[in-house]
Amino acid sequence: MGKTIDYSLYLVTDSTPEILGSRDLVQVVEDAVAGGVTCVQLRDKTSTTDDLIAIGKRLHEVTKRAGVPLLINDRVDVAAAVQCEGAHVGQDDTDLAEARKILGPDAIIGVSAGTVEEALRACEGGADYLGIGTVYATQTKKNSKVILGPSGVREILAAIAEHGYSIPTVCIGGINQSNVQLTLEQTVTPSGRRLDGVAVVSVIMVAPEPARASSDLLTVIREVARKTTAAFGTPKIGATSYVAPDVVKRVCELKPISHNMTNLVVQNIAANVALAIGASPIMSSYGEEASDLAKLGGALVINMGTVTPEGLANHQKAIKAYNEAGRPVVYDPVGAGATAIRRAAVKTIISAGTLDVIKGNEGEIRTVFGSDQTQQRGVDSSSTLNGAQKAYLVRDLAAREGNIVVMTGETDYVSDGTSVVRIHNGHKLLGEVTGTGCSLGTAISAAVAAYPESRLSAVVTAMLHYEIAAEMAAERPDVQGPGTFVPAFLDELYKIREATAGGDLAWLGRA
Ligand code: 3NM
Ligand code: MG
Structure with a gap:
């Protein structure tokens, strides 16, 4: 035998x-x-x-x-x-x-x-x-x-x-x-x-x-x-098969528009991040303007940081406009599970049209998936998921929505509904400054706009660019905390972009 x-x-x-x-x-x-x-x-x-x-x-x-x-x-x-x-x-x-x-x-x-x-x-x-x-x-x-x-x-x-x-x-x-x-x-x-x-x-x-x-x-x-094998039978930590340096290059060549509908607090850093990676930021929350902006070949970021009835109506209009123009939409369901209003807003946004990328932390992604999932796995809503459960969750949500799902955390999980890629890069100082989570959505939007060949490669590479820049900034001797971190982070984003354009991919050694 x-x-x-x-x-x-x-x-x-x-x-x-x-x-x-x-x-x-x-x-x-x-x-x-x-x-x-x-x-x-x-x-x-x-x-x-x-x-x-x-x-x-x-x-x-x-x-x-x-x-x-x-x-x-x-x-x-x-x-x-x-x-x-x-x-x-x-x-x-x-x-x-x-x-x-x-x-x-x-x-x-x-x-x-x-x-x-x-x-x-x-x-x-x-x-x-x-x-x-x-x-x-x-x-x-x-x-x-x-x-x-x-x-x-x-x-x-x-x-x-x-x-x-x-x-x-x-x-x-x-x-x-x-x-x-x-x-x-x-x-x-x-x-x-x-x-x-x-x-x-x-x-x-x-x-x-x-x-x-x-x-x-x-x-x-x-x-x-079967599920566990599917979730883990895919590239492991730092796998290079979904990393495409061309994503970084293409963003600074094409300078795609990143149209942000976001809250006031993050507008400044999101715009600076967009500029540092070579994209063109536009901050516009007016839904009626979206159909014209969508024709400019960029991508839309819907950030739910501030929820108002008027804002929600603007988001719906913009999603529709970008869907009609065939341009990508990134959804950041900030604080999704926190209030009844936000839970309802998630449903409204999800049903407003196609969302190419959904990016959130564990709680947000679980809320977007819906309460069924929590019951199905027998996990109470306050407990945290283990690695396998996170992998299933992003994969199942991405498969259901036909898109890319990103769950951020100490380890990030990214899936296109089939593969699950885990990213271990980043630095805790990113969590000490306002707007860095939201600005990741901005960086992702520029990447998916510039690199239509593979949304998964676009997202994974944009995240590595972002998180490795944070590591490099945090390690600089002139960085002493959140205040000095932000300008250093913008510098490193810019330096990685310049290095990549010149064919120097040393930064990817950290992936
Ligand atoms: N060995 P049931 S527990 C035979 O811990 C045996 O090594 C155990 O029976 C160990 O499936 C156990 O009915 C009994 O709970 C398992
Ligand atoms: Mg025995």
Whole structure:
């Protein structure tokens, strides 16, 4: 069978009267395998060795027919006698090296891990997979040493990845149909490392229809795997495939108009940012003027920093005008979730026409997506999303809107509905000055106006230009805080533009 095993849905059996009752173990396993269980472990702490071997052989007939591996819990001697695919050992069971000596290099040997140390030791010792647990308190195993929760599992996954191990992992303990999706999502590490599957006992063993319970679980597991792979099967941090220095060049060659409908506080810095990157800023909040401005070949920025009924009507008119002219619109839903008025305004803007780019922080993007999403993921609205959830969110919103979605934060997430690009650049001084978030929208608008070939490349490159300029400014000896930062930041934006025009792309080394 080789060692490429599908750990997606891993059934651990239980022959105790509380769980198995009067049913036939072999029949339950046969049903579960028919329902899609991908790996089976015989776990029986009470039967005699002879009985275990007999049960193991009967189970192996069933699993072999289905092409599913059978492993024996703890009893390496039984695994050897049954000649099944391997064994699973807990921290208090036979040790890994001993089990390996008995079963040989080709056997599958899994190890239980409840801490980072246990996990790393098992990896180091050559385990074939890890069973990470206990995730949630469970009646099935009452003597659990630790309840990890999704965050504890995630920490173990992150540590394994950090140490360079690519070992498959499942988690175990209290997993059922209602928590499996969230558990799989919440355990994904920021770098995209995820569980290969889940191991369960009771949810299948006590189910009236084990086949049905198995296939219901497997459907969810496969769907999360598909989404996570899509979200992370794309360029990683600093990936160059979406970086196009031509975007920076084109902006200063074409000097596209960046038409800003924004609040008073940010107008000055937004206009200066536009000039520094080579674009032509126009600050006009009057909707009637938009149809003429749209014909000038630039892009529109709708910034919701100040909401008034009149402003909203102007925004609607301008979006319509830019859509009709086939020119891009960037939407910055400032403070989207903060008030009922703003939540309503988001709906008005979203339905006013096509928005080519939506840019906001986590809360704003979640509000734009709508409350469904929050419920669907089972995350309360005050909690923050983990990296995987952010990736899904930007990707799902971009796919729904057919546009580019940017979620800013310490790590920025950018998606075109298929790929997700993460950007780690920027500097905290950007957050200490007013208008720098809004001015990023301005920089993005100039880029999408000048670089129609790829909106994703335009946005990613504009963001790198902006955030790397901030890093370079912050590092200058003459910059002591927010006040000295702003002019230095404008200088660095300008210098990057000049360097890029001259073919010097050294700044991209920071991406
Ligand atoms: N091992 P259920 S938890 C067999 O933490 C087992 O290592 C665990 O049963 C561990 O799916 C557990 O019914 C029981 O909660 C899991
Ligand atoms: Mg055990």
